Amino acid sequence: MVSVTLAPSGAVVEANEGETLLSVILKAIPGFNHKCDGKAQCGSCHISVLEGRKGVTKTTKEENSKLDELVGVGSKSRLACQSSILGTENVKVEILSFV
Ligand code: FES
Numbered sequence: 619m620v621s622v623t624l625a626p627s628g629a630v631v632e633a634n635e636g637e638t639l640l641s642v643i644l645k646a647i648p649g650f651n652h653k654c655d656g657k658a659q660c661g662s663c664h665i666s667v668l669e670g671r672k673g674v675t676k677t678t679k680e681e682n683s684k685l686d687e688l689v690g691v692g693s694k695s696r697l698a699c700q701s702s703i704l705g706t707e708n709v710k711v712e713i714l715s716f717v
Pocket of ligand 1: 651652
């Protein structure tokens, strides 16, 4: 089990190996946007992984394709629904959407 810190609120959520960041974020922010329900089609779950990037799965081709279509994407951008916890280190993410 690792900890995921959510910025800017500073909330800390416990996460298990294999759990998606979307699932982790929803524990603390039930209204977090995830319009396509985790299918990498909407881009509404766009976040930044600020720390512990090696503690989540690598970006897939499908995820990269969707990120390419979004505005405001940076080197730390991920889709929360496509990023799973590896359980090797704690992670800090920035919530970019307004909820
Ligand atoms: S919930 Fe739609 S891309 Fe993640």
